[in-house]
Amino acid sequence: MEKYIVNGGKPLRGEVVISGAKNAAVAILPATVLAGDVCVLENVPDISDIHYEIEMLKSIGASVERLGRTRLRIDTSTVNSAVIPHELGVKMRASYYFLGSLLSRFGEGNVPMPGGCDLGARPIDQHLKAFNALGASDELDYAMICVKAEHLRGEHIFFDTVSVGATINAMLAASMAEGTTILENVAKEPHVVDVANFLNTMGADVRGAGTDVIKIRGTRNMHGCTYTIVPDQIEAGTFMVAAAATKGDIWIRNVEPKHLESITSKLRVVGATVTESDDSVHVVGADRYTSTNIKTMPHPGFPTDLQPVMGALLCTAEGTSIITEGIWDSRFKYCDELIKMGASIQVNGRVAVFEGVEKLRPAPVKATDLRAGAALVIAALMAEGQSEIAEIQHVERGYVDIVKKIRALGGDITKVEIPEDALRKAY
Numbered sequence: 001m002e003k004y005i006v007n008g009g010k011p012l013r014g015e016v017v018i019s020g021a022k023n024a025a026v027a028i029l030p031a032t033v034l035a036g037d038v039c040v041l042e043n044v045p046d047i048s049d050i051h052y053e054i055e056m057l058k059s060i061g062a063s064v065e066r067l068g069r070t071r072l073r074i075d076t077s078t079v080n081s082a083v084i085p086h087e088l089g090v091k092m093r094a095s096y097y098f099l100g101s102l103l104s105r106f107g108e109g110n111v112p113m114p115g116g117c118d119l120g121a122r123p124i125d126q127h128l129k130a131f132n133a134l135g136a137s138d139e140l141d142y143a144m145i146c147v148k149a150e151h152l153r154g155e156h157i158f159f160d161t162v163s164v165g166a167t168i169n170a171m172l173a174a175s176m177a178e179g180t181t182i183l184e185n186v187a188k189e190p191h192v193v194d195v196a197n198f199l200n201t202m203g204a205d206v207r208g209a210g211t212d213v214i215k216i217r218g219t220r221n222m223h224g225c226t227y228t229i230v231p232d233q234i235e236a237g238t239f240m241v242a243a244a245a246t247k248g249d250i251w252i253r254n255v256e257p258k259h260l261e262s263i264t265s266k267l268r269v270v271g272a273t274v275t276e277s278d279d280s281v282h283v284v285g286a287d288r289y290t291s292t293n294i295k296t297m298p299h300p301g302f303p304t305d306l307q308p309v310m311g312a313l314l315c316t317a318e319g320t321s322i323i324t325e326g327i328w329d330s331r332f333k334y335c336d337e338l339i340k341m342g343a344s345i346q347v348n349g350r351v352a353v354f355e356g357v358e359k360l361r362p363a364p365v366k367a368t369d370l371r372a373g374a375a376l377v378i379a380a381l382m383a384e385g386q387s388e389i390a391e392i393q394h395v396e397r398g399y400v401d402i403v404k405k406i407r408a409l410g411g412d413i414t415k416v417e418i419p420e421d422a423l424r425k426a427y
């Protein structure tokens with residue numbers, strides 16, 4: 001079992017280069033199926049979710065070659081199966097993007113009920129609503145979701161809830177359908193726009209991504225392309241908060257400052273200094289922060305994926321801060337861990353009330369999901385002394401080289417392997 005050992009209390013200083021966006025990449029890899037040709041992807045984050053999707057692509061007959069750490073050559077002309085093996089698909093959430101891409105190209109997709117972070121109920125009714133509207137049937141067979149269509153036809157689809165996954169899956173399915181599809185009440189996240197840009201580079205005709213309405217004219221003339229994945233706004237936001245929380249000074253490079261406006265504005269409100277330039281942001285921390293209230297919302301609102309890291313910072317902000325989670329039922333599990341570090345937090349359903357304490361104290365804690373893990377890394381960097389973070393596989397699903405990047409900024413974090421034997425003796 002692996003853990004992080006963090007000796008906190010040191011400000012992070014220097015510069016960090018942000019990797020490609022996980023939530024764009026995990027949709028773009030399945031989307032290459034539409035090309036039936038060779039795609040070269042650049043700025044691909046080297047994280048375990050991507051490793052699983054490479055295996056999924058290979059399992060359906062695609063050939064995937066690494067041209068470098070962040071470059072992949074994917075040939076989907078040889079895809080000969082529409083079934084994602086159960087043991088692979090359940091490892092992550094985004095395996096469900098193979099439903100949209102396989103359905104679009106072959107009229108059939110079979111994917112296991114997806115896994116991913118446990119954030120409460122994660123239905124896929126809106127994905128299925130879109131597939132059904134385009135003419136596909138769906139069936140659940142031994143925990144496999146099977147979607148099938150003789151012929152996909154464009155439709156007017158109004159989503160009941162704003163969903164990143166359903167918006168992307170509908171774009172994938174509609175790209176090769178006959179006629180025009182109009183999607184309303186869609187997600188506007190930067191990764192939704194990035195997937196639309198990728199589809200267009202492969203020959204699709206997707207317009208309006210980033211607004212409330214997306215229009216897709218279906219085409220069968222898709223082809224390969226070379227595409228560079230957008231920088232990860234959540235990784236960038238995490239380092240921005242880490243700079244502020246450790247009273248540090250970090251230049252965050254390879255970012256799109258426009259995608260970071262909600263976190264930039266919150267950090268300024270609590271007292272950090274944030275300066276934007278073309279493709280960087282510079283964050284300088286303050287000695288003490290003031291409290292604030294946050295409500296997470298679909299883009300361009302405050303992103304739910306940065307809620308836990310801001311929670312870590314607010315533990316020591318002067319006064320009372322209230323975080324209201326607007327997307328997920330269960331995204332405050334990290335608060336129990338922060339309480340072990342001396343934080344004063346009351347959670348009631350989707351609302352958490354933080355009473356600022358003077359400082360956090362080191363403790364052994366565990367990551368309960370990906371962003372919870374990032375929050376605990378930041379909390380451990382804030383707390384003077386040695387903390388241990390367990391269950392770090394969650395963190396490594398989504399952050400490229402997090403240990404290396406923090407160490408380069410002067411943070412004292414090490415990944416250690418604790419032998420199972422030692423663990424048995426300890427308990």
Ligand code: EPU
Binds near residue numbers: 128
């Ligand atoms: N929802 C439905 N029905 C659906 C789909 C979603 O009711 O068919 C609800 C969800 O239950 C939730 C809300 O709609 O309450 C939003 O869910 P969404 O579909 O937007 O989330 P997702 O696509 O499953 C992606 C990211 C998450 C991120 C959310 C919200 C990926 C792979 N995951 O999830 O990222 O929190 O959008 O922005 O893109 C993370 O990176 O840590 C992470 C969890």
